[in-house]
Amino acid sequence: MTADNRPSLLSVRPLTIEDAEAVVSLSTQLGYPSDAETMRGRIHQLAKSRDRIAFVAVFENAVVGWADASIERHLQSPEVVELGGLVVQEGHRGLGIGRRLCEAVEEWALQQQIPRVRVRSQIKRQDAHRFYLRDGYVHIKTSEVFEKRLD
Template identity: 35%
Template sequence: MGDAPTTATLRRARIGDAAELARLSAQLGYPQATDAFERRLRRLLISADHPVIVATDDDTMLLGFIAIEHRLMLETGDRVEIVGLVVDDAARRRGIGQQLVDAALDWARDIGVAEVIVRSNIARDESHPFYERAGFERIKTQHVYRRRVDR
């Protein structure tokens, strides 16, 4: 814990990371069973447009992860979106989140995409200054609607 910078090892997620990804996601308020994470991760691992990058210091326990995706938007063109970012509660404020964001920026650069966006829930007070320090600018506030599809 604490504020000492940590240089974590970053690597692409592997199927064996599913339990750790589920653990971290629960810290963010999205608890899911490990098998659900494993099923989703299997699909993401074969997609060139949906990398998941993890941070670790021992290659077993994860310190955090970032999930990103390459999107082609009809109205705005290509962009990369950070769709998930979490750093373990015990590893926060050590630079790991910034390392993960930098990895997303590097990936966007590597695939020739000039814009990275992230959406942050208004209730996540700590994330807003983090993203602003990381060079992101707030461009809009929006409502998100959901409708279930009858099966």
């Protein structure tokens, strides 16, 4: 049975500061370790922005996934909501939890009157690529990412 078939056991709600420790654990599974204090600071900053949102999936009273998104505005292109991160706890994947988190982000995008959601995914995350394609996302380009440290 999937989480989608047991809606009373699965809920998706906005992220709160109390979710910090669960989000740290999930972020580590995604490959981005952190600590609870740092995460609480990030959640606090996110909550102050009208252009950002994060949701958690709660299954059987435990946080088992999260997604965050932001509105991206650039001169050269229309606004888009970018799904910045999505993770579902190992052992709970394949139950429809990721889909429910994406739906929450998509609903938020429409509430912001932005009809597109974009996601960037590392080339090594083949399982994630298959998930997004199954969920209706279309692969539109492949690019390189460059970063310059300023510290």
